[in-house]
Amino acid sequence: MTDQTPIAGRSAYHFEVMRRAIVLVDELGPGARLDDLAREMQMSPAHFQRVFSEWAGVSPKRYQQYLTLGHAKALLRERFTTLEAAHASGLSGTGRLHDLFMRWEAMSPGDFAKGGAGLNITWGMADSPFGPALLMATDRGICGIAFTSEAGEAAAFEDLRSRWPDARYTEDAARITPKAEAIFGQGGEVPLHFIGAPFQIKVWEALMQVPSGHVTTYSEIAAAIGHPKAVRAVGTAVGRNPISLLIPCHRALRKSGALGGYHWGLPVKRAILAWESVRADA
Structure with a gap:
């Protein structure tokens, strides 16, 4: 069955996952592995990566580079x-x-x-x-x-x-x-x-x-x-x-x-x- 949820609605759900992931990246540090993040989010690695990538457009690992405090200076x-x-x-x-x-x-x-x-x-x-x-x-x-x-x-x-x-x-x-x-x-x-x-x-x-x-x-x-x-x-x-x-x-x-x-x-x-x-x- 296809997902009939509007795009904006799915994006809002993805952002809630994303928002919690930002907190985790801060707590676990930039070296946090996908398995660590997924476990803390109570999701399988594959599901977490899919949801995250649909919102961000890149993998969680790649996105971490954009969330570091140094990104603003860059x-x-x-x-x-x-x-x-x-x-x-x-x-x-x-x-x-x-x-x-x-x-x-x-x-x-x-x-x-x-x-x-x-x-x-x-x-x-x-x-x-x-x-x-x-x-x-x-x-x-x-x-x-x-x-x-x-x-x-x-x-x-x-x-x-x-x-x-x-x-x-x-x-x-x-x-x-x-x-x-x-x-x-x-x-x-x-x-x-x-x-x-x-x-x-x-x-x-x-x-x-x-x-x-x-x-x-x-x-x-x-x-x-x-x-x-x-x-x-x-x-x-x-x-x-x-x-x-x-x-x-x-x-x-x-x-x-x-x-x-x-x-x-x-x-x-x-x-x-x-x-x-x-x-x-x-």
Whole structure:
């Protein structure tokens, strides 16, 4: 009998296996053998390798190389993106998750100051390659994506809702599901609606210039938006990005090569960076 589970659903299940495997790689070290990992996961080696490889695209052994702490430093050495050069060469349009065509518009500063008053936001849950995802959208486009595997669904919802506390929220799977399928499935046009302060929006726009499989630094973003000394403020704006993945805040690293923080959990950030690196190498 064939597996009728949707691709995104299988990917979400695979990510749960993947997330636990990341913890094991950290605990057992980079020399952990396939048999050791499979035993700890309570799976046969063959089944573990199949599930893992379907999600990652490579074997667990190969993937471990992308999960080491040194991988972030290697990305900075080999795939550091100068944002001005990326913008000039059109790199921002290549290598996205599904080559999505995205357009975006921002809420005016005056409207943002109202805390979302008068704004109708629909929301719903969806499977993604990085675990369960919470999506929010206005009539103009996606305004929020949160990954809930670390924080939990309720906490993620309150986190996003607190950014626009006076908006009206309606659960509407019928409206959210097609958007989730475009993002995590076969691709398609995905309009974005930036709801943030003007400085935050500048930072988010800069992040969208970083190609998949590449990284940048907080200081590079600060320079690119014309505020080279505002590194701390840039870091705060990166952390407040409400549209995970599509505004790729996971591609921002500290100048030292450290991962820095990630609003939805460092295991998710590490998984996304490794996942994108595998595909960039391929």
